[in-house]
Amino acid sequence: MSEIHESYEDYLKAIYLIAKNNKGGWTSNSEISNFLKVRPSSVTNMLYNLRKNGLITWKPRKALRLTKKGKEIAKNTIKNYNCLSKFFIKVLNLKNKKIVEKLSCEIEHHLNPEVTNALEDLLLEY
Helix, strand or coil: CCCCCHHHHHHHHHHHHEEEEHHHEEHHHHHHHHHHHHHHHHHHHHHHHHHHHHCCCCCCCCCCCCCHHHHHHHHHHHHHHHHHHHHHHHCCCCHHHHHHHHHHHHHHHHHHHHHHHHHHHHHHHC
16 A cells, blocks of 8 residues: 555544543544544444554454554654644744644645655744
8 A cells, every 4th residue: 555545544643633542542433433523334434444454453343543554644644734734824824723724634645754844844943
């Protein structure tokens, strides 16, 4: 799996954010469903895909958690989001939080490490 789907990254990010507050990093289908505001059946379908690609450890109707690979992708996605958000606020001086969140979430999937590092370097000046 060379390029990961945006929807996979969204789910991995959600799982990471939920699980970091749960004992052992485990989370449930219903927690993900509530967090993403999607149907539990949609979550289940995605979990099968994530498991097939080695991104989560999960058995149906049981708790799940990210694999090392899944956690790495989630952290990179969050890092991209945070860099973009700071860029829009500090550099472009955007004030509307909803616009910043929407743009950051849409673009986070398209950054490579070189761009993220360049953004981080630029943001050090602000």
